[in-house]
Amino acid sequence: MVGIDAKGAITGVKVMSHSDTPGLGTKAMTEEYLSQYNGKTAAEIIPDMGAVGQDTIKDNTNLDAITGATISSNGIYHSVQGALAQFEAAGGVK
Numbered sequence: 690m691v692g693i694d695a696k697g698a699i700t701g702v703k704v705m706s707h708s709d710t711p712g713l714g715t716k717a718m719t720e721e722y723l724s725q726y727n728g729k730t731a732a733e734i735i736p737d738m739g740a741v742g743q744d745t746i747k748d749n750t751n752l753d754a755i756t757g758a759t760i761s762s763n764g765i766y767h768s769v770q771g772a773l774a775q776f777e778a779a780g781g782v783k
Contacts, residue, residue, distance in 0.1 A: 691772035717761040731773040742767045
């Protein structure tokens with residue numbers, strides 16, 4: 690789940706469910722890790738609005754990935770990109 694305020698900034702990210710084995714993958718689901726998205730906007734998370742989900746978190750200099758949990762980090766990253774893209778498609782900030 691991604692919270693977005695009226696100005697288009699992320700207010701929070703929460704993983705509602707997952708099937709990762711406890712260990713490295715679950716580190717990408719901690720509040721400490723997810724809080725790096727707070728305050729970020731679509732411009733900082735989506736380098737190319739026409740290519741949502743096609744880059745990786747390692748390509749984004751505004752965010753950190755969890756070493757050894759690339760798939761989990763990218764899954765969260767792409768989910769946040771999708772939420773921001775939907776926000777923008779619905780009219781974004783007015």
